[in-house]
């Protein structure tokens with residue numbers, strides 16, 4: 001997941017370079033960014049859930065890592081001189097001219113990569129939920145997400161520098177090639193893990209139980225989940241919250257450049273602190289959730305912070321173009337980005353039947369992917385419509401698109417409040433700790449001994 005998240009954002013700090021070098025307008029960049037989720041939205045994630053439940057973690061993990069490498073290679077080819085300027089590029093550029101040929105082919109590669117990345121995401125979530133059931137599940141998920149955030153921090157630090165590593169004109173090829181090699185290393189590591197895991201199973205004579213039928217994906221469960229009010233509240237909270245987070249990560253560098261009049265490198269250096277706040281806080285918050293509970297309250301607080309931060313980016317930063325203000329807001333947004341994921345993902349096993357937990361994760365990811373697919377496209381269009389006639393990528397006015405993010409935050413807050421009210425009425429246990437306290441366990445043991 002570390003290398004996967006690096007690859008997801010490798011081009012985010014290079015939006016200006018892509019516009020100058022390859023002619024990608026904000027709309028083309030938005031379309032490219034949304035493509036990551038396109039095949040998932042059109043049903044791949046549901047298939048991925050079935051594959052995971054039928055074939056298990058080893059097979060699905062290897063398949064997802066292979067898809068990521070395949071997609072990355074296509075994207076690398078699309079932006080390289082091997083493709084740009086060729087007859088194929090000319091043909092691809094000749095229709096739907098808003099998207100240059102390189103953007104179209106890169107979007108195709110990103111689509112395939114996105115299938116692998118999301119498939120890996122549900123595989124990891126289900127594996128952790130099973131391995132840490134009744135134990136430090138939120139801490140384990142928090143550590144996994146912290147590693148992913150470290151990847152984002154690393155790529156925001158490395159990408160602008162790698163683009164200049166060869167001297168001469170800056171290049172988008174070097175950072176993408178670097179991250180593609182990392183994905184290949186990740187695939188090799190996972191294959192080594194599967195071999196070792198299989199060997200251990202053979203030595204101990206214990207099956208991993210990873211395809212146990214009690215948790216098998218059933219199509220009838222999908223219908224049941226879609227009829228569940230709780231499923232929709234969680235899925236809609238998830239899609240609204242993340243729609244104001246991941247697309248922001250992608251467009252944030254240029255937003256800071258335009259508001260502060262700084263280079264892409266300086267802007268990326270500011271933005272990289274966003275995942276760092278989340279990186280440092282998600283594991284301890286996960287630990288607190290395991291020990292003391294308060295999951296629904298964390299969701300409300302995280303949504304409130306999200307709204308405040310996007311309002312600052314939309315209204316205050318253009319009026320007060322201060323790097324300190326930008327940094328403080330980015331750090332607070334990082335706190336929000338720790339609170340919500342730390343509480344949201346471990347809450348799913350609390351309210352969904354274990355039997356269809358894999359389906360529940362894949363369907364929540366599916367609804368989330370619809371937003372993550374559509375919002376960058378919407379964002380690119382809102383940005384373009386608010387900046388008619390602006391040709392300098394340093395001159396865009398980001399007020400309207402950032403207000404749109406704040407609006408998503410308000411809706412997420414409404415769903416978080418609804419969840420808390422339902423939890424108070426129906427006692428789902430969202431505010432309860434994941435690990436029963438020692439005294440509670442002792443009391444339960446004493447009770448069963450008496451019986």
Ligand SMILES: NCCCC[C@H](NC(=O)[C@@H](N)CC(=O)O)C(=O)O
Pocket residue numbers: 117118121124125141144145148242246341345365368372
């Ligand atoms: N074990 C938690 C998994 C979810 C982490 C979550 N990622 C996602 O929601 C992805 N579907 C989104 C993406 O890959 O873009 C996160 O907080 O990173």
